[in-house]
Amino acid sequence: MATWAEMAAAVPEIGAAGEALFYQHGVGLAFLATVTSEGDPRLHPVCPLLDGAGVYVFVVPSPKRRDLHRDGKYALHSFPCDDNEDAFSLTGRARPVADPELRAALAGRFVRERARFSVPPPPADHDLFEFHIDTALLTRTTGHGDGAPAHTVWHAG
Numbered sequence: 059m060a061t062w063a064e065m066a067a068a069v070p071e072i073g074a075a076g077e078a079l080f081y082q083h084g085v086g087l088a089f090l091a092t093v094t095s096e097g098d099p100r101l102h103p104v105c106p107l108l109d110g111a112g113v114y115v116f117v118v119p120s121p122k123r124r125d126l127h128r129d130g131k132y133a134l135h136s137f138p139c140d141d142n143e144d145a146f147s148l149t150g151r152a153r154p155v156a157d158p159e160l161r162a163a164l165a166g167r168f169v170r171e172r173a174r175f176s177v178p179p180p181p182a183d184h185d186l187f188e189f190h191i192d193t194a195l196l197t198r199t200t201g202h203g204d205g206a207p208a209h210t211v212w213h214a215g
Contacts, residue, residue: 059150059151059190059191059192059214059215060190060191060192060214060215061111061112061188061190061191062108062110062111062112062113062189062191063110063111063112064191064214065191065194065212065214068212069194069210069212071196071210072146072194072196072210072212075144075146075196075198076136076146076148076194076196077108079136079137079139079144079145079146080106080108080136080146081108082136082137082139083137084171085105085171085172086105086106086107086108086171087103087104087105087106087136087137088103088104088105088106088134088135088136088137089101089102089103089104089134089135089136089137090102090103090104090115090122090132090133090134091132091133091134091135092122092125092126092131092132093125093129093131094121094125095125095128100121100122100125102120102122103137104117104134105168106134106189107164107167107168107171109163109164109167112188112189113134113148113188113189113191114155114164114186114187114188114189115134115152115186115187115189116164116165116168116180116184116185116186117184117185117186117187118183118184119183119184123185126152126154126185126187127154127185129151130151130152130153131151132148132149132150132151132152132189133147133148133149134147134148134149134189135147141201141202142199142200142201142202142204143197143199143201143202143203143204143207144197144198144199145195145196145197146194146195146196146197147194147195148189148191148193148194148195149191149192149193150189150190150191150192150193150214151189151190151192152187152188152189152190153187153188153190154185154186154187155186155187155188160186161186164186165179165180166179168180191214192213192214193211193212193213193214194211194212195209195210195211195212196209196210196211197209197210198210
C-alpha cells in the first residue's frame with residue numbers, strides 16, 4: 059500500500075487529476091464504499107481531505123465507521139462531473155489516525171475549505187482515517203456517452 063504522496067510522486071498526472079476530480083466542487087467530495095460484516099457493500103458520500111501527504115476523512119459515528127474499524131477495506135470514488143464522465147477512484151485500506159496534531163491540522167483545513175458555509179470543526183466523536191492506496195484509477199472521457207473512455211490504472215508496489 060502507498061500514501062497519497064507516494065502515489066502522486068509515482069504518477070503525478072494521476073495525482074493531479076485525482077485531486078482536481080475530488081475537489082471539482084470547491085471542497086473534497088467523494089463516495090466511500092465499505093464492506094459490512096456480512097460482506098455486503100455500503101456506500102455513503104464523504105468529504106475527503108488531501109494535504110499533500112495523505113488522503114483523510116473524518117467519519118461520523120455510523121455503520122461505515124464500524125466497517126472501517128473492523129477491516130478497513132474501502133473504495134473512494136469522485137462525484138460525477140457536469141460536462142463529461144471523467145472519474146477517479148482509489149481502493150485500499152483505511153487506518154484510524156490517533157495523532158492529535160495531525161487531527162487538529164486537518165480539522166482546521168476542513169473548516170477553511172468550507173469557510174463560505176461557516177461549518178464548525180469535526181467534533182471529537184468523528185474519527186479520522188487515513189486512506190492507504192492499493193490501486194488508483196483515472197478515467198478520462200470526451201463527454202457524456204463516450205464509447206471509448208481512457209482508463210489509467212496504478213498499483214502500489
